[in-house]
Amino acid sequence: MPPERDITVFIGPANHAGQGFRWARALEQADGNLAAVSFAPTRENGFAFEIDYTVPVGIYWDNEIWARDQLEYLTGSFSHVLFEAEQPLLGLHLGEDFSAEAGRLRQSGVEVATICHGSDIRLPSRHIRDNPWSPFLVPGYRKTKELEVLARLNARRLADLDAPVFVSTPDLLDDVPTASWCPVVVDPERWRSEPRTIPTRPVVVHAPSRAAVKGTELIEPILEQLHADGLIEYRRITKVPSAAMPGVYRSADIVLDQFRIGSYGVAACEAMAAGCVVVGNVRDSVRRHVRESTGTDLPIVQADPDDLAPVLRGLLGSRDGWPVLGERGEAFVERVHNGVRSAEVLETFVGANR
Known part of the structure; x- marks a missing residue:
């Protein structure tokens, strides 16, 4: 009652x-x-x-x-x-x-x-x-x-x-x-991380709740190749309890969200709140509505399955910008999703x- x-x-x-x-x-x-x-x-x-x-x-x-x-x-x-x-x-x-x-x-x-x-x-x-x-x-x-x-x-x-x-x-x-x-x-405090250092071999995480909907089969070969080349450490996260996910994101540098639906949701917000660089395929109309509704650009790095490889390689070549991307994600969640x-x-x- x-x-x-x-x-x-x-x-x-x-x-x-x-x-x-x-x-x-x-x-x-x-x-x-x-x-x-x-x-x-x-x-x-x-x-x-x-x-x-x-x-x-x-x-x-x-x-x-x-x-x-x-x-x-x-x-x-x-x-x-x-x-x-x-x-x-x-x-x-x-x-x-x-x-x-x-x-x-x-x-x-x-x-x-x-x-x-x-x-x-x-x-x-x-x-x-x-x-x-x-x-x-x-x-x-x-x-x-x-x-x-x-x-x-x-x-x-x-x-x-x-x-x-x-x-x-x-x-x-x-x-x-x-x-x-x-x-x-999301609760920003639950996901907050310590200030990050720029990694030599970044940890890249993908945690598909439903792989077919997230587009895992489209992006995983790219991630596995970058892992094999020694450029990233790729971790696919499955069957991890919700209570353990803050630790997963605190240990990650880049989080790949979803690549088929064209939007973003709770998982992306949690990763942003943890200060990760978040990459996903978000339609222009969604980004436009977010900007018009909130006055803030959605700080998710845009990539679709066709251009994910060059986008990731570009990120790997410009790591000095990662702290800014992480801060923008944290601020966005604090403003829009708290x-x-x-x-x-x-x-x-x-x-x-x-």
């Missing part, structure tokens, strides 16, 4: 990369008259991110008693509910349909909004037209058809719901042009009816 406050906000049920929890804390830090609770079911073998409230995934999907209690909890305790990734808060209770749940909440006087995370709303057919490196162009990528159906269904439900829509990364504005960008949040801006964006929802 959240403490008594003028505004009480429930956020769930995705908590991708711990973002539901981070948005909840950002809102509370911005407004002492607000309390927020983040929720996500516990999944076996999933990454362990902080969360306020959880139940086992089996109960979430299949326990009707819990679902009815959950609905009573939401309608009796919260003034605002933010649905993540167009996912239901009550499992199968109302047909696995977040919009039906939203309608029920509205009937009880609860304000509702949604925040899109990525594949829930990113339309593969549109992404293919705009992105030559799209993962949906990979022959045999098994999720393309089902994600097309999902994105179209969610877009239709969002339009019918007519509630505020937010997106966690600016590229998703291509799919929901009327949405507002609510930046992902939670303050995210709370300001969400305030347009939670503060609208005060």
